[in-house]
Amino acid sequence: MLSLISADGAAAENNAQLDSLIAKIALSDKQALASLYRQTKAPVFGYALSVLKNPYDAEDVLHDCFVSVYQAAPSYRSMGKPMAWIITIARNLCMQRLRDASRTDQVSWEETEDYLKANDGVSTEDRLTILCCLKRLTDMERQIVLLHAVCGFRHREIAAFTELPLATVLSKYHRALKKLREYFNGEDGFGEKQ
Amino acid sequence: MKSNDIEKRLERAFSAAAPDDFDSVLRDCSEQKGNVIVMTEKTKTARWARFAAAAAVIVFMTAGIFGAAAYRVNYAVDSMISLDVNPSIQITVNQKERVLDVTPLNDDAAVVTGQMDFKGSSLDVTVNALIGSMLRNGYLSDAANSILVSVDGRSADRNAALQERITREIDTIMRDDLLPGSVLGQTIENSDSLTALAEEYGITKGKAQFISRIIDKNDKYAFDELAGLTVNELNLIASSAAQKPEEITATGSASDKKYVGEEAAIKAAADHAGLKPSEMEIIKCEYDIEDGVMVYEVEFVSGGYEYEYDIDALTGKVLKSDKELDDDTQAAQAAVQTGASAEKPEKLIGEAAAKAAALGHAGLREGDVSGLKCRLGREDDVMVYEVEFVSGGYEYEYDIDALTGKVLKSDKELDDDAQTAQAAVRTGASAEKPEKLIGEAAAKAAALGHAGLREGDVSGLKCRLDREDGVMVYEIEFVSGGYEYEYDIDALTGKVLKDEKELDD
Numbered sequence: 001m002l003s004l005i006s007a008d009g010a011a012a013e014n015n016a017q018l019d020s021l022i023a024k025i026a027l028s029d030k031q032a033l034a035s036l037y038r039q040t041k042a043p044v045f046g047y048a049l050s051v052l053k054n055p056y057d058a059e060d061v062l063h064d065c066f067v068s069v070y071q072a073a074p075s076y077r078s079m080g081k082p083m084a085w086i087i088t089i090a091r092n093l094c095m096q097r098l099r100d101a102s103r104t105d106q107v108s109w110e111e112t113e114d115y116l117k118a119n120d121g122v123s124t125e126d127r128l129t130i131l132c133c134l135k136r137l138t139d140m141e142r143q144i145v146l147l148h149a150v151c152g153f154r155h156r157e158i159a160a161f162t163e164l165p166l167a168t169v170l171s172k173y174h175r176a177l178k179k180l181r182e183y184f185n186g187e188d189g190f191g192e193k194q
Numbered sequence: 195m196k197s198n199d200i201e202k203r204l205e206r207a208f209s210a211a212a213p214d215d216f217d218s219v220l221r222d223c224s225e226q227k228g229n230v231i232v233m234t235e236k237t238k239t240a241r242w243a244r245f246a247a248a249a250a251v252i253v254f255m256t257a258g259i260f261g262a263a264a265y266r267v268n269y270a271v272d273s274m275i276s277l278d279v280n281p282s283i284q285i286t287v288n289q290k291e292r293v294l295d296v297t298p299l300n301d302d303a304a305v306v307t308g309q310m311d312f313k314g315s316s317l318d319v320t321v322n323a324l325i326g327s328m329l330r331n332g333y334l335s336d337a338a339n340s341i342l343v344s345v346d347g348r349s350a351d352r353n354a355a356l357q358e359r360i361t362r363e364i365d366t367i368m369r370d371d372l373l374p375g376s377v378l379g380q381t382i383e384n385s386d387s388l389t390a391l392a393e394e395y396g397i398t399k400g401k402a403q404f405i406s407r408i409i410d411k412n413d414k415y416a417f418d419e420l421a422g423l424t425v426n427e428l429n430l431i432a433s434s435a436a437q438k439p440e441e442i443t444a445t446g447s448a449s450d451k452k453y454v455g456e457e458a459a460i461k462a463a464a465d466h467a468g469l470k471p472s473e474m475e476i477i478k479c480e481y482d483i484e485d486g487v488m489v490y491e492v493e494f495v496s497g498g499y500e501y502e503y504d505i506d507a508l509t510g511k512v513l514k515s516d517k518e519l520d521d522d523t524q525a526a527q528a529a530v531q532t533g534a535s536a537e538k539p540e541k542l543i544g545e546a547a548a549k550a551a552a553l554g555h556a557g558l559r560e561g562d563v564s565g566l567k568c569r570l571g572r573e574d575d576v577m578v579y580e581v582e583f584v585s586g587g588y589e590y591e592y593d594i595d596a597l598t599g600k601v602l603k604s605d606k607e608l609d610d611d612a613q614t615a616q617a618a619v620r621t622g623a624s625a626e627k628p629e630k631l632i633g634e635a636a637a638k639a640a641a642l643g644h645a646g647l648r649e650g651d652v653s654g655l656k657c658r659l660d661r662e663d664g665v666m667v668y669e670i671e672f673v674s675g676g677y678e679y680e681y682d683i684d685a686l687t688g689k690v691l692k693d694e695k696e697l698d699d
Contacts, residue, residue: 042209046208046212059213063215063218067222067223084301085301092331099335129204130207130211148201159422160300172486178607181200184200184203
């Protein structure tokens with residue numbers, strides 16, 4: 001689905017397709033909204049989960065995000081970056097939630113695990129992958145990895161989006177991948193730390 | 195496991211986990227059917243009314259207070275005003291202070307300006323509406339209350355007057371919203387270097403100047419390190435070191451509500467070091483920036499050791515800890531080397547021995563490696579030398595027990611630095627090529643094959659090894675039959691990752 005974004009030509013094509021969906025949504029085309037939802041719910045949900053670390057809140061953001069997309073579509077001006085627009089909306093919704101909730105208001109890992117277990121579509125590997133992302137990565141690392149791997153952002157787009165220097169984005173990205181790799185390989189390579 | 199596989203695995207997992215509840219979206223969209231746009235307009239007007247009223251009062255007030263001065267000088271020049279919070283917005287006005295254009299300079303700014311059209315509005319009303327929108331959208335809040343106003347115009351006097359007026363106005367608006375703000379004001383001193391910096395980093399000249407002034411005061415910061423910060427973060431850093439640039443006027447102080455606070459930071463460091471606050475002599479605790487993250491830099495002395503901590507300002511987590519012998523203690527230790535000192539700090543093996551241990555483990559000599567770094571640190575309560583170097587396209591990282599010289603951790607991975615990889619390939623000198631590349635000839639063949647052309651059919655054939663999103667690719671360009679072709683070929687598999695064909699102009 002969104003993996004096609006990794007190649008440039010395909011990305012441009014995909015962006016053009018999303019752009020045309022948004023143009024139709026601006027004319028209240030619900031069918032187009034459904035297509036956009038199907039195509040981009042994973043990035044939106046994944047991003048929200050990576051920021052909020054709470055699947056229930058992420059679900060709400062997913063819902064609110066597409067209601068906002070529907071409302072805001074008439075004012076959307078394509079700059080060839082439909083994903084950045086959608087994710088910016090998601091980010092604002094996440095920020096609102098973070099402001100509203102008290103800082104300690106966090107869901108436990110067990111609850112998150114139960115949430116994922118309740119979904120038959122989520123395999124054990126998927127579940128462990130998500131939990132590893134949530135537990136082992138820092139907030140910024142997780143966002144950067146999600147933006148790249150799931151939202152299809154390029155590193156320089158992530159730098160622009162997060163307003164971090166490109167070098168920082170790259171180093172955080174590689175650090176995060178290293179952590180994930182260590183976890184997926186089941187051990188810390190050779191010479192486990194004492 | 196390759197990076198690509200990890201990314202795929204993540205994508206798979208989050209795609210599977212994303213719920214599919216389009217019906218509820220549809221329901222909430224349908225409830226407002228037909229008048230969606232009107233609805234947003236409506237809420238906008240309702241919320242706006244407050245700001246419009248405030249604006250009217252302020253315009254009235256400013257007319258009273260500044261009226262006389264305004265008439266004398268204010269209509270003389272065109273000006274550009276930029277507002278930086280995290281959203282960066284640029285406003286240009288004509289001589290009569292009517293808005294010519296409002297430009298959102300980043301995505302956040304586009305959210306703030308939304309559908310509002312300011313052309314022909316007065317500057318005051320425009321500023322009011324923008325600040326109102328920033329408050330509504332949460333860009334200005336009690337957790338981030340700083341805003342930078344920069345004025346750029348032809349006359350210095352006029353710039354100063356305008357800047358003072360706008361900062362005061364914004365301060366009043368925020369007070370009305372019961373949000374004590376920190377409004378920073380400055381006038382832009384035009385210079386080419388500033389324009390270049392602003393362009394390079396995609397920020398306003400105002401923000402570029404603010405950052406330059408912070409760096410003037412404290413040269414430990416690098417421009418690119420600060421360029422990504424919000425104005426509130428910059429404001430905190432500038433005031434934390436008590437070296438706010440004098441050229442900048444400021445009201446209030448930057449909010450630190452988002453952060454855990456100095457006390458918590460010191461406690462986190464104390465807990466990590468296993469000390470009680472009473473046993474510590476704090477040297478400093480101030481905001482700093484590490485890898486783009488706001489931290490408290492905590493330094494203290496205890497029991498003959500100097501401790502240095504970076505505490506994540508948002509989470510209170512220890513990001514870096516460093517413990518080393520106090521200079522005084524070191525001298526004392528040297529002096530009493532032979533005698534029995536009461537509390538003798540453990541003896542470290544020294545950097546040279548640590549480097550030797552790491553190189554020995556890797557089977558390399560110092561001459562084989564570059565970028566050799568060695569730093570004393572602490573890992574899981576053990577003093578270690580962290581040794582890093584690069585060799586043969588690989589990055590090595592070691593933790594060497596600082597007391598025994600034992601290798602505690604070793605890590606070897608492909609050097610991700612595109613330049614290093616490219617340079618290594620360019621010279622062709624790398625003894626052990628990291629992974630097997632297909633070579634330029636095969637890459638060209640793949641591209642030509644995809645285009646259905648033979649080498650004889652094309653001109654200007656170029657091939658360059660590069661890195662795209664962490665993948666080594668050959669970038670290939672050529673011209674044929676009036677078209678320009680561009681390809682990215684996976685340098686390991688020969689797969690076509692990108693193909694573009696466009697009319698040659």
